[in-house]
Amino acid sequence: MGLLTEGSPLSWEQTKEHADHVREHGIIQFINLFHRLKDKTGDILKFGDEVEYVILKVDHKNKIARLSLRGGEILKKLNAKEQENPENVNSLWRPEYAAYMIEGTPGKPYGGLTAHFNIVEANMKCRREEVERFLEKDEILMCLTAFPRLGCPDFTWPICKPNPKDGASHSLFFPQNAIFQDHPRFVTLTRNIRKRRGEKVAINLPIFKDKNTLSPFTEDFSILGDDGESAKAALPDHVYLDAMGFGMGCCCLQLTFQSCCIEEARRLYDQLTPLCPIMLAITAASPIFRGYLTDIDCRWSVISGSVDCRTKEERGIEPLKKNKFVIPKSRYDSVDSYLSNDSSKFNDIPLIYEEEIYQKLKQNNIDHLLSQHIAHLFIRDTVSLFSEKVNQNDEIDTDHFENIQSTNWQTMRFKPPPPNSNIGWRVEFRPCELQFSDFENAAVVCFIVMLTRVILSYQLDLVIPISKVDENLKNAQKRNAINTEKFWFRKYINLSSTMCSNLLKDPAFKNINFTPDDSEPVYIQMTINEIINGKEGEFPGLIPLLNSYLFSMEIDADTHCTIQQYLNLIKGKASGEIMTTASWMRNFVRNHSSYKFDSLVNDEINYDLLMKAYNIQTGQDSCPELLGQTLGKFSKTTDNIPSSLKKAYCPKQSC
Numbered sequence: 020m021g022l023l024t025e026g027s028p029l030s031w032e033q034t035k036e037h038a039d040h041v042r043e044h045g046i047i048q049f050i051n052l053f054h055r056l057k058d059k060t061g062d063i064l065k066f067g068d069e070v071e072y073v074i075l076k077v078d079h080k081n082k083i084a085r086l087s088l089r090g091g092e093i094l095k096k097l098n099a100k101e102q103e104n105p106e107n108v109n110s111l112w113r114p115e116y117a118a119y120m121i122e123g124t125p126g127k128p129y130g131g132l133t134a135h136f137n138i139v140e141a142n143m144k145c146r147r148e149e150v151e152r153f154l155e156k157d158e159i160l161m162c163l164t165a166f167p168r169l170g171c172p173d174f175t176w177p178i179c180k181p182n183p184k185d186g187a188s189h190s191l192f193f194p195q196n197a198i199f200q201d202h203p204r205f206v207t208l209t210r211n212i213r214k215r216r217g218e219k220v221a222i223n224l225p226i227f228k229d230k231n232t233l234s235p236f237t238e239d240f241s242i243l244g245d246d247g248e249s250a251k252a253a254l255p256d257h258v259y260l261d262a263m264g265f266g267m268g269c270c271c272l273q274l275t276f277q278s279c280c281i282e283e284a285r286r287l288y289d290q291l292t293p294l295c296p297i298m299l300a301i302t303a304a305s306p307i308f309r310g311y312l313t314d315i316d317c318r319w320s321v322i323s324g325s326v327d328c329r330t331k332e333e334r335g336i337e338p339l340k341k342n343k344f345v346i347p348k349s350r351y352d353s354v355d356s357y358l359s360n361d362s363s364k365f366n367d368i369p370l371i372y373e374e375e376i377y378q379k380l381k382q383n384n385i386d387h388l389l390s391q392h393i394a395h396l397f398i399r400d401t402v403s404l405f406s407e408k409v410n411q412n413d414e415i416d417t418d419h420f421e422n423i424q425s426t427n428w429q430t431m432r433f434k435p436p437p438p439n440s441n442i443g444w445r446v447e448f449r450p451c452e453l454q455f456s457d458f459e460n461a462a463v464v465c466f467i468v469m470l471t472r473v474i475l476s477y478q479l480d481l482v483i484p485i486s487k488v489d490e491n492l493k494n495a496q497k498r499n500a501i502n503t504e505k506f507w508f509r510k511y512i513n514l515s516s517t518m519c520s521n522l523l524k525d526p527a528f529k530n531i532n533f534t535p536d537d538s539e540p541v542y543i544q545m546t547i548n549e550i551i552n553g554k555e556g557e558f559p560g561l562i563p564l565l566n567s568y569l570f571s572m573e574i575d576a577d578t579h580c581t582i583q584q585y586l587n588l589i590k591g592k593a594s595g596e597i598m599t600t601a602s603w604m605r606n607f608v609r610n611h612s613s614y615k616f617d618s619l620v621n622d623e624i625n626y627d628l629l630m631k632a633y634n635i636q637t638g639q640d641s642c643p644e645l646l647g648q649t650l651g652k653f654s655k656t657t658d659n660i661p662s663s664l665k666k667a668y669c670p671k672q673s674c
């Protein structure tokens with residue numbers, strides 16, 4: 020999410036009237052910032068993670084876990100420390116969509132030294148402890164991608180009723196009070212997205228058909244106050260959701276990387292794009308929505324649908340009259356084009372944009388690929404505008420640009436340097452779901468960071484046609500995709516280049532041919548196991564490549580040990596030895612004594628599931644099926660972290 024600009028939100032009608040104004044000035048602002056910053060270079064690798072947490076309120080006596088709506092209150096306390104001493108905090112805290120969420124990042128970004136891999140998990144622990152200090156006795160903080168009973172009756176604490184008639188979303192399930200209230204952005208976005216679309220958002224997830232699931236599975240929404248809109252939108256054999264909160268009220272793990280210059284950022288953006296579906300399948304953690312087991316394992320399609328502000332015309336249901344384009348995707352979806360020349364031959368999705376905007380960018384000396392990327396983002400209307408921000412100085416302000424940029428929620432984000440900072444060009448990796456423990460989340464973070472190092476050092480090429488990435492993203496969300504689906508992936512990843520000569524000596528790769536002959540496609544379909552762990556004689560595998568890369572560097576024993584534990588986790592997930600969080604949750608439900616094999620996750624199952632997850636997260640319960648056999652309880656105590664790092668990233672020593 021972009022900066023939370025202060026001020027008073029305009030009504031939807033006023034916002035709508037300013038759509039072209041925001042677009043016009045947003046483009047000018049981008050042109051200005053581009054020319055101001057295009058030659059910025061010499062920035063070093065930095066990275067940071069963002070973790071979204073939920074606060075649970077647990078009624079142990081009655082075995083009910085609810086979402087506590089105290090996020091705003093807790094956030095104020097967390098932010099007080101930052102305001103006092105911004106340079107010297109363990110972590111930074113920001114609001115998120117729901118009142119039960121908060122987002123935490125490290126106090127400052129990490130650097131490129133391998134030793135920094137030691138601090139990621141320790142900092143996550145510090146963060147958790149900082150919040151825990153402000154929790155009430157029966158509250159707990161969790162990393163949970165989707166609360167299983169989100170939208171079920173009384174799922175919040177305090178209990179709030181939905182507002183189908185007068186709430187911003189008109190939801191039958193998700194109460195207005197579950198939206199973060201201390202800043203008007205979230206309620207405004209919710210209202211405006213519904214108004215722009217012309218009806219409530221509608222999400223239909225295939226239900227997981229168990230032995231006793233109703234067939235066809237249908238629900239009666241009239242008892243919840245449905246005026247017929249939901250009955251019409253809901254599909255049989257699907258779990259129907261009708262609010263932005265079902266998606267934006269999910270949590271995820273994001274990573275931001277600073278590159279040395281704009282070209283490197285563009286390259287990294289392209290190279291990470293094909294990894295999005297793969298990492299989504301590996302981190303899959305959300306099989307349950309609104310109290311039902313579904314046939315998917317990930318939040319992505321839910322969140323995509325939850326902010327789908329396209330009108331019927333734009334969705335292609337009605338002929339175009341008022342709108343300009345039929346738009347194939349929601350503004351929350353996978354990216355549509357690569358940004359660097361080397362990858363551009365794989366831009367095989369027709370890009371929609373306004374010719375006039377594209378030409379304006381081109382005429383201002385912005386190259387074709389970047390011009391079409393920006394013009395494509397700018398097919399969207401603003402869905403939140405604050406009165407104080409309508410008129411801006413386009414020479415220095417970037418709010419109109421950010422307005423559109425930050426409401427294109429895509430798998431990757433290309434982030435220009437913010438104004439008045441010494442921050443460089445960055446890319447953000449956004450598909451991952453959250454795992455329960457800091458150990459697992461740190462493993463995911465470090466794995467991706469290491470991949471970026473190998474990709475850039477060896478100039479690997481992972482790019483495939485972007486339409487194939489889209490196909491992968493759809494398949495990645497299916498139940499147990501990690502073990503059953505095949506994914507398009509690059510077979511020839513440019514390992515023949517001279518950069519990789521020491522890699523090629525690795526005996527692990529001895530039977531692999533690294534140069535395609537002309538008749539062969541450079542990309543094929545592989546299982547995740549083959550992509551991650553390699554396929555004998557065919558593909559080296561990302562982890563063997565990482566290991567080969569790491570072997571060529573001098574790494575101290577502690578760091579090596581940390582890295583190997585992280586890689587073992589990813590390796591184990593890919594090979595099927597370790598379950599995904601989603602599979603583990605589904606399994607837990609289906610083995611619970613009060614589960615009736617009817618797809619229904621009742622309060623008791625929900626409570627037991629979350630308590631078990633909490634115990635795994637705190638290390639009280641070992642869970643080899645999720646964390647692997649070889650792991651100790653937790654890998655990183657602070658004892659073996661160099662004191663200089665400790666001082667930099669956990670200054671308020673508590674962990």
Ligand code: ADP
Nearest residue numbers: 020021065066067068069124128275276277442
């Ligand atoms: P957004 O929500 O827009 O993605 P946030 O400010 O919440 O942005 O998160 C930004 C992330 O980028 C954090 O993980 C932070 O540590 C990281 N970060 C901050 N500065 C840099 C930088 N110069 N290079 C790379 N990452 C950075």
Ligand code: MG
Nearest residue numbers: 020069273447
């Ligand atoms: Mg982010």
Ligand code: MG
Nearest residue numbers: 020071115122
């Ligand atoms: Mg966030």
Ligand code: MG
Nearest residue numbers: 020069113122
């Ligand atoms: Mg953020």
Ligand code: MG
Nearest residue numbers: 115267269270
């Ligand atoms: Mg979010």
